[in-house]
Amino acid sequence: MKKPGWKELPDGGRIIKAGNADEYNTGDWRTFRPMWDQGKCTHCMICWITCPDSSIHAKDGKRLETDLDHCKGCGICAEICPTKCITMKKESDFI
Amino acid sequence: MKEVTIIGRGGQGGKSAAAILAEAALENGHYIQSFSEYGAERQGAPVYAFCRIDEKPIRIHSSVTNPDVVAVIDPTLTAALPVTKGLSDEGILIVNTLETPQQIRDKLNFTKGKVFTVDATGISIDCFGRNIPNSPMLGAIEKAASLVTLEVLKNKISDKFLHKLGQEVVDKNVQAIERAFNEVKEG
Amino acid sequence: MKAKALSGAESVANAMRQIDPDVVPAYPITPQTDIMHAYAKFVADGVVSGELIRVESEHSAMSAAVGAGMAGARVMTATSANGLALMWEIVYIASSLRLPMCMAVVNRALSAPINIHCDHSDSMGCRDTGWMQMYAENNQESYENMIFGMKYAEKAKLPFMMCLDGFITSHGIEPVTLFEDEKVKAFLGEHKQDYPLLDVDNPTTVGPLDLFDYYFEHKRKQSEGMFLAKGIFLEVAKDFEATFGSKIDIFEKYHTDDADTVIVAMSSTCGTAKEVVDKLRVEGRKIGLLKLRLFRPFPSYELKEVLKGKKVIAVLDRCESFGAFGGPLFSEIRSALYEVSKPKICNYIYGLGGREIDMAMIESIFDEIEKYTTADIKDFVKYLGVRE
Structure with a gap:
């Protein structure tokens, strides 16, 4: 991506577009991938509220698949899960 | 331009006296400036306050070194400070003291100009029951130097004190100014 | 009102x-x-x-x-x-x-x-x-x-x-x-x-x-x-x-147009300096004061225009810039004049900590810089009113 020149930037170092972190795919930083066992999940939402990258999405009170475009593989969800339904797998296994 | 130096001790109202004089002169249609020398502002420390009065706008911002009028609010300061320093041959010296102008002349070895004395402390104690010698000094300054008019000076005091301190205080101040104006002695 | x-x-x-x-x-x-x-x-x-x-x-x-x-x-x-x-x-x-x-x-x-x-x-x-x-x-x-x-x-x-x-x-x-x-x-x-x-x-x-x-x-x-x-x-x-109905300007020119020597200063000192200019103008001396009102953004172009062709300029700084060549106002004005005829220019650091600046002191600056119209400036940066 070509970075903008100074004339194209907003004043004061402002970021005037909200939610633009969505465009920044940090998923490729990952060395471990969280694997979710839907069967064991009770949808307690602890992983959803704890994920530092908001990579766990939910709809109508149900946890959805992990957003792998943004998940950095920190493993907090696996650590915190009360039913141990999330396990961390080496990213190299998926190549 | 007329330049006035008021020398007093911190808390005696020299700064306010210079400001009131300036405000009265402004009321009279003159250009004015008033300021004082700030240092360690302790009650009792010598304080110099200044007032400039002119027919044209005053632009100078340096200190007053050659005053036309020097008023000494505290009698002990004539011994402590060179109060006549810079005073011209036509200069006017006004001292709050029980002594006569001649006694002050002798003490200060001051032979030129005009010397006035007034018992501003006594008048203040009579009028206010305590030593606030600055308003009687204003009356004495007006008699000695005719910088504004007695009327404008009294009006200014009323404007300044009526709202904050009430009619009684205004009356006492006006009385003190009038007494000093009438009682000041020249020599 | x-x-x-x-x-x-x-x-x-x-x-x-x-x-x-x-x-x-x-x-x-x-x-x-x-x-x-x-x-x-x-x-x-x-x-x-x-x-x-x-x-x-x-x-x-x-x-x-x-x-x-x-x-x-x-x-x-x-x-x-x-x-x-x-x-x-x-x-x-x-x-x-x-x-x-x-x-x-x-x-x-x-x-x-x-x-x-x-x-x-x-x-x-x-x-x-x-x-x-x-x-x-x-x-x-x-x-x-x-x-x-x-x-x-x-x-x-x-x-x-x-x-x-x-x-x-x-x-x-x-x-x-x-x-x-x-x-x-x-x-x-x-x-x-x-x-x-x-x-x-x-x-x-x-x-x-x-x-x-x-x-x-x-x-x-x-x-x-x-x-x-x-x-x-x-x-x-x-x-x-x-x-x-009141004028705000980058600077105030006080008898600068036909002046050979000019003092540049800011703030309350300028009032005192105006009195000195009036006094010396009566004696027929071609001197003036440039009172700078706007310091940032620095009006280098405008200063260059107004100071062009002057013989000697004295810049008054009520501030020391330790280790620099003169006070900040001096440095910037000197720099602004680099591309033009380069008048002689010197600096007076004065009034630190409230030290008095009076008419006699400002007059002494004019006396000194008028000499520089023919003589060379010896000290470019001087301290005015400090005890030796």
Whole structure:
């Protein structure tokens, strides 16, 4: 991506577009991938509220698949899960 | 331009006296400036306050070194400070003291100009029951130097004190100014 | 309107009353205190509607001002010397965020040793912070510069320091003619901050992490903002003059047109210098004073034009710039003149910590620089009024 020149930037170092972190795919930083066992999940939402990258999405009170475009593989969800339904797998296994 | 130096001790109202004089002169249609020398502002420390009065706008911002009028609010300061320093041959010296102008002349070895004395402390104690010698000094300054008019000076005091301190205080101040104006002695 | 006897501090406070900013966070420091005394009284009397926040330090004062400003409020504050020094971190942030604000700086010497009196070391230390700066000669200018500065800041989207001399101007009483309240209100209009943080429907990010890939571009943009502020100064000055009939200018030329030797100075010293110019002009001496009112953005082009062809120029700095070649005003004026005929130019550092500057001292400068029309300048940087 070509970075903008100074004339194209907003004043004061402002970021005037909200939610633009969505465009920044940090998923490729990952060395471990969280694997979710839907069967064991009770949808307690602890992983959803704890994920530092908001990579766990939910709809109508149900946890959805992990957003792998943004998940950095920190493993907090696996650590915190009360039913141990999330396990961390080496990213190299998926190549 | 007329330049006035008021020398007093911190808390005696020299700064306010210079400001009131300036405000009265402004009321009279003159250009004015008033300021004082700030240092360690302790009650009792010598304080110099200044007032400039002119027919044209005053632009100078340096200190007053050659005053036309020097008023000494505290009698002990004539011994402590060179109060006549810079005073011209036509200069006017006004001292709050029980002594006569001649006694002050002798003490200060001051032979030129005009010397006035007034018992501003006594008048203040009579009028206010305590030593606030600055308003009687204003009356004495007006008699000695005719910088504004007695009327404008009294009006200014009323404007300044009526709202904050009430009619009684205004009356006492006006009385003190009038007494000093009438009682000041020249020599 | 009839002139009132007001101190410089009261004049500034009256400008604040008429501007009636939304938020004023402030912390007391001599000699700024008299401004806040007077303004706090307006707040207590209910004649202003703004919020006065009594913070626990100047660092907090500027932080609160930035927060309130970014939220969309019109903000003002005031400080002096060590207070400004403590603010410094956030002072830089305010301008970097392109936040309009008007702050009175009552010029006072920086410690150590501790000194409460006037010199320009405090605001001059902020000369690279990205704030616009004007210096006032007297109480009337202090008052007018505040009102001008508020609008200028909002038009240029940059913060503005209105500098007045500690005690000399701030505590000195002079006749001041105030404008009508309604006129000031109409002149300023309503403040509309770009992307206010309280606009929750349009959220934006303020002050994100900005590393080697963007920071430089942001600074370049900021620099352009200051550059454009020069043109905006003239526009707002025109508007100011049309509204109030009073002239705001980059500088005031006092008998400079036909002068061979010129003193360049700022603030209250200029009043005293004018008296000296009048006195020496009567003697037929071709001397003049250039009073610089706008220091930031620095009017290098305009100074170059007005000082072109002069034989000798003396620049007066009420500030020392340790280790530099002369005071800040000298360095910048000398640099501005590099491309032109290069008049002889020298520097006088004076008045530090409130040291007296009187007519005789200014006259001695003219005496000296007139000799330099034929002789060579021996010392380019001199200290005026210091005991050897």
